[in-house]
Amino acid sequence: MTNMTTNIGGLKMKNPLITASGTCGYGREMSELFDLSLLGGIAVKGTTLEPRLGNPPPRIAETPSGMLNSVGLQNPGIEAVLTKELPFLSQFDTAVILNIAGHSIEEYGLIAERLDSAANLAAVEINISCPNVKAGGMSFGVDPKVAAQVVSLVKSKTKLPVIAKLTPNVTDITEIAKACEAAGADILALINTVLSMIIDIETRRPLLANGFGGLSGPAIKPLAVRMVWQTAQAVSIPIIGMGGISTAEDAVEFLLAGASAFQIGSINFHNPCAAPQIISGLDRWCDDHGVKNIAELIGAAH
Amino acid sequence: MLLTNAKILTNKRIRCQADFFLMELSAPEIAREAIPGQFLMLTPSEGDSPFLKRPMGINAIDSGSGRLKVIYQLKGRGTAALSKLRDGETIEVLGPLGNGWSVPAEAKHICLVGGGSGIATLLPLALLLAQDSSRQIDIILGGKSSEHIICREDFPPKAQCMIATEDGSLGRQGMVDLYFSAQPSYDIIYSCGPTPMMRKAAQWALSNNIPCQVSLEERMGCGYGVCVGCVCETKDQQGHVCYKRVCKEGPVFPAEEVFFHD
Ligand SMILES: Cc1cc2nc3c(=O)[nH]c(=O)nc-3n(C[C@H](O)[C@H](O)[C@H](O)COP(=O)(O)O)c2cc1C
Ligand code: FES
Numbered sequence: 001m002t003n004m005t006t007n008i009g010g011l012k013m014k015n016p017l018i019t020a021s022g023t024c025g026y027g028r029e030m031s032e033l034f035d036l037s038l039l040g041g042i043a044v045k046g047t048t049l050e051p052r053l054g055n056p057p058p059r060i061a062e063t064p065s066g067m068l069n070s071v072g073l074q075n076p077g078i079e080a081v082l083t084k085e086l087p088f089l090s091q092f093d094t095a096v097i098l099n100i101a102g103h104s105i106e107e108y109g110l111i112a113e114r115l116d117s118a119a120n121l122a123a124v125e126i127n128i129s130c131p132n133v134k135a136g137g138m139s140f141g142v143d144p145k146v147a148a149q150v151v152s153l154v155k156s157k158t159k160l161p162v163i164a165k166l167t168p169n170v171t172d173i174t175e176i177a178k179a180c181e182a183a184g185a186d187i188l189a190l191i192n193t194v195l196s197m198i199i200d201i202e203t204r205r206p207l208l209a210n211g212f213g214g215l216s217g218p219a220i221k222p223l224a225v226r227m228v229w230q231t232a233q234a235v236s237i238p239i240i241g242m243g244g245i246s247t248a249e250d251a252v253e254f255l256l257a258g259a260s261a262f263q264i265g266s267i268n269f270h271n272p273c274a275a276p277q278i279i280s281g282l283d284r285w286c287d288d289h290g291v292k293n294i295a296e297l298i299g300a301a302h
Numbered sequence: 303m304l305l306t307n308a309k310i311l312t313n314k315r316i317r318c319q320a321d322f323f324l325m326e327l328s329a330p331e332i333a334r335e336a337i338p339g340q341f342l343m344l345t346p347s348e349g350d351s352p353f354l355k356r357p358m359g360i361n362a363i364d365s366g367s368g369r370l371k372v373i374y375q376l377k378g379r380g381t382a383a384l385s386k387l388r389d390g391e392t393i394e395v396l397g398p399l400g401n402g403w404s405v406p407a408e409a410k411h412i413c414l415v416g417g418g419s420g421i422a423t424l425l426p427l428a429l430l431l432a433q434d435s436s437r438q439i440d441i442i443l444g445g446k447s448s449e450h451i452i453c454r455e456d457f458p459p460k461a462q463c464m465i466a467t468e469d470g471s472l473g474r475q476g477m478v479d480l481y482f483s484a485q486p487s488y489d490i491i492y493s494c495g496p497t498p499m500m501r502k503a504a505q506w507a508l509s510n511n512i513p514c515q516v517s518l519e520e521r522m523g524c525g526y527g528v529c530v531g532c533v534c535e536t537k538d539q540q541g542h543v544c545y546k547r548v549c550k551e552g553p554v555f556p557a558e559e560v561f562f563h564d
Pocket of ligand 1: 266
């Protein structure tokens with residue numbers, strides 16, 4: 001048995017595996033397949049102030065070793081999430097992380113100020129990859145100044161540990177990472193999906209109704225590992241790595257690159273029981289490699 | 303819902319030109335829970351190519367022997383990979399998924415309208431309905447040619463089967479609506495098939511004030527409700543548009559809730 005306890009930036013977990021936002025709903029469906037208390041944490045679907053309809057279908061397309069999605073933040077709004085969804089998760093011994101998103105900087109603040117009343121939240125994860133409607137739809141996460149404004153506003157409105165979740169759709173992710181660190185983020189999470197597109201050659205139109213979508217899955221793993229590596233060199237706050245993890249070995253790679261914990265996303269679609277399998281696989285891998293404490297692996301490749 | 307490794311008992315081509323395949327699986331726990339109209343997610347390959355599971359409507363449920371059947375048409379990489387699996391191999395199966403057809407006890411005179419691989423999902427419904435001998439069942443099937451009218455030997459003998467093919471190779475030449483009578487007296491109409499067919503069946507039913515259920519298809523990420531990728535456009539009671547998950551709130555919807563887009 002390896003010591004897998006992970007205690008980073010005020011977020012305590014029994015192991016470093018978190019199911020990624022948008023890939024595990026609010027836990028209900030997965031709880032039919034395995035005990036959610038096995039998870040280090042669960043990051044629930046991106047939540048906005050008001051209910052959101054999301055993008056029209058088709059929203060999903062398969063790609064070589066991955067997939068594109070343009071779900072577009074369909075969610076019932078913060079009030080319903082706090083009263084109808086989160087209470088279900090209180091029966092499990094796992095860190096519940098609320099992923100939040102907004103159309104404007106103010107919207108993030110208005111959601112954040114509601115969170116300290118929730119009984120079972122372990123952290124808030126800010127999705128800064130969504131479009132800033134007031135700034136012509138450009139993502140909050142591509143401008144270090146705007147990213148920092150969102151982080152410091154959320155930080156001022158809640159006592160929860162704040163995770164800034166970064167988009168890979170930038171020239172230099174370390175610039176955004178440093179801005180979020182300076183603005184008070186406790187933890188960084190990366191990467192979100194990679195802006196992509198598929199064209200249906202029969203209809204000669206983009207395949208997804210929204211045109212563009214976010215690429216995820218094994219296809220983006222090397223890109224994600226590179227960004228975690230670079231970010232680990234640029235900041236001193238802990239990192240949660242993700243992007244294409246599908247096995248315990250993939251997770252080890254992220255830890256070696258400098259992540260202290262990791263999230264699994266699209267693999268939950270390929271294999272709904274991936275989470276418990278990766279946790280036990282990680283334990284086995286560590287045993288086989290003489291690793292007593294998972295922390296020994298963090299950043300060991302640098 | 304559970305995830306199991308099912309043994310493949312049969313995996314064979316059942317139509318030469320139309321590329322339909324039949325797969326029979328041994329999956330006792332799933333067979334015990336499954337009801338007509340539900341579906342399975344099959345993993346075509348253990349690796350990440352293709353990456354996503356494939357939804358398949360259940361074509362036959364035998365809870366006694368623990369067997370399930372699905373019928374699929376070769377359409378892309380997923381079904382191509384499925385078609386290469388051999389008898390005796392195992393395949394990862396998630397199921398049973400979705401809501402399934404609902405059958406009002408008082409429905410006695412019933413019509414089923416099906417086309418394409420949708421015919422396969424109507425079969426277990428027809429067999430269930432036929433268990434009540436007081437029911438009268440009419441089945442209207444349509445397709446490009448006789449090759450596309452699958453399962454027709456398996457429908458209950460007492461049901462009246464009407465067939466329309468575009469090339470006239472079986473039944474009457476034309477579309478299923480050839481058989482849509484002017485004043486139908488059905489208690490309920492069920493439909494599963496290509497969207498234009500379901501739209502016609504729904505219009506026929508609703509314009510005659512007959513309840514109608516349709517089974518929808520959409521691209522799926524997970525099949526069990528977590529990705530919100532498979533939504534269809536529906537209207538709520540106030541007529542507002544809302545997106546519902548085909549894999550969870552569906553695949554069967556009351557026809558009046560659905561906006562049909564081709
Ligand atoms: C269908 C889908 C929905 C997602 N929704 C969200 C979301 O609401 N908020 C968010 O921050 N990330 C969202 N993501 C991104 C994932 O959390 C994750 O960052 C990304 O998929 C990369 O990890 P993976 O390759 O393991 O899937 C979504 C991803 C997918 C595939
Ligand atoms: S396919 Fe994922 S929610 Fe329906």
